[in-house]
Amino acid sequence: MGRSPCSNESNVKKGPWTPEEDEKLMDYISKHGRGTWRTLPKHAGLNRNGKSCRLRWENYLRPDIKRGKLTEEEEQLIINLHSVLGNKWSKIATSLPGRTDNEIKNYWNTTIRKKLLHMGIDPDTHRPRTDLNHLMNLSQLLGMSMNPWTNPTGLQADVTQLAKLQVLQNMLQLMNNTSLISMSNQILNPALDTFLNGTNTFQARDPMFRGSEYPNPTTGNNIADLFSQTPSDYSQQNFFKSGIEKENETNHQEVPSDTQNINTSQQNQAENLLPPLVVASCPRTTTFDKMESNYNAAQKSTESPFSTNFEAWEKFLIEDDEASGSYWKEILDLTSTSASPVS
DNA sequence: AAGTTGTCCAACCGCATGATG
DNA sequence: ACATCATGCGGTTGGACAACT
Structure with missing residues (x-):
């Protein structure tokens, strides 16, 4: 029955070649030629197992291996393909001639992953990061405390503080209109509640506060009355106006195509839609064309309108800011210089 | 100069899948 | 049908080297 075992691999050499x-x-x-990897080491006079020989050949000795650092084009292609294929390194490698899956995997884990995290993008989902620590960093960078109990000044917050909270919340909401909302609400609403209504939902939700003897530090001042509009109205109208749109209004400049896409998104933002972020310039391959086609089709059918493309997101956040000096830049600068990636 | 910490990447390990006897 | 092999894949590790203190 079955094949007979071929060789004893208990004493084969391991480690560097x-x-x-x-x-x-x-x-x-x-x-x-290669033949079968299992018998190759014996015939070649190597005290290695076939697996080790295969790996050494495929990842290092193969004559068509491309040496040297990956180019920007290759890096961009990897990011694009990863957004479609996920951790299918071998499939990704087929679109990068001369590069091995191992090399791409290593490059992803050591370089690209960090870049994305640093930009506030989840490398696994290619969406803006939703992890709690990152959001806390953002909030801290904006000078807010999420827990009003530990932040006496939070109770004396002014209109600017409220605007900051709302800006952050709306930014998060726009980044991801599904799962992120609930998380951002959990983080931001307590602070907003305290700020607006003199109550905080930390108390209600956190077992630590449930039935506790902590005095309520709120004074009953309700700053929401200061606004004729709801906070949401306030920020949604002014948040984007302060950025690209406002700049365009004042400059009356011809809007580049990328910016037009973004303006389209502004029109759509009532439904919390972001633009279909396009795959930017990168080497084209048949494989990639198919993937992109599939990806675009998937985008049309998916529930979430949010794109996963890193470059377009980067463009959205950075490049248009350079032209407009919008609010995005301030936030992005803060996150890129101070927020530490979470591993 | 020496020790510590961080980064990179070659290589290994375990698993899945298809082929083979 | 089943056991075993061959291969490929993705995750992880460990050592070499660099950067920092």
Whole structure:
């Protein structure tokens, strides 16, 4: 029944390959071809298992391996493909001639992943980060405390403080109109509640506060009365006006195509829609064209209108800000210089 | 100069899948 | 049908090296 075991691999060498071993492997394959990896080491005079030989050949000795650092184009292609394929490194590698799946995987984990995290983008989902620590960093950068009990000044917050809270909340809401909302609400609403109504939902939700003897530090001042509009109206109208749109209104400049996309999103933002972020310039391959096509089709059918494309997001946040000096830049600068990535 | 910490990447491990006897 | 093998894939590790203190 079945195949008989071929060799005893208990005493095979492991660890780094020596130049001599490399030479033996290359010499054998150049003369005889690969054959079966299991029998190759014996025939080649190598005290290695077939798996190790295969790995060494595929990742290092293969003549068509491309050496040197990945180019920006390759990096962008990896990001684009990863947004479509996920951690399918071998599939991604097929679109990058001369690059191995291992190399791409390593590059992703050591370089790209960090870049994305630093930009506030979740490398796994290609969406803005939703993790609690990152949101807390954002809030801290905006000079807010999420827990009014530990922040006496929070109770004396002024209109600016409210605006900050609302700006952040709306930014988060626009970033991801589904799962993020509930999380951001959990974080921001207590502060807003305290600020607006003299109550805070931390008390209600946190078992630590439930039935506790903590005195309510609120004074009963209700600053919401100061606004004729709801806070949401206030920020949604002014948040974007303060950025790209406002700049365009004042400059009356011809709007570049990317910015037009963003303006379209502003029109759509009543429904919390962001623009379909386009795949930007990168080397085209047949494989990639198919993937992009599938991806676009998937985008049309998916419930969430939010794109996963990193470059377009980056463009959205950075490049248009350079032209407009919008509010995005301030926030992004803060996050990129001070917020530490969460591993 | 020495020790510590961080980064990079080659190589290994375990698992899944398809092929084979 | 089943056991075993061969291969490929993705996650993880560990060592070499660099940067920092």
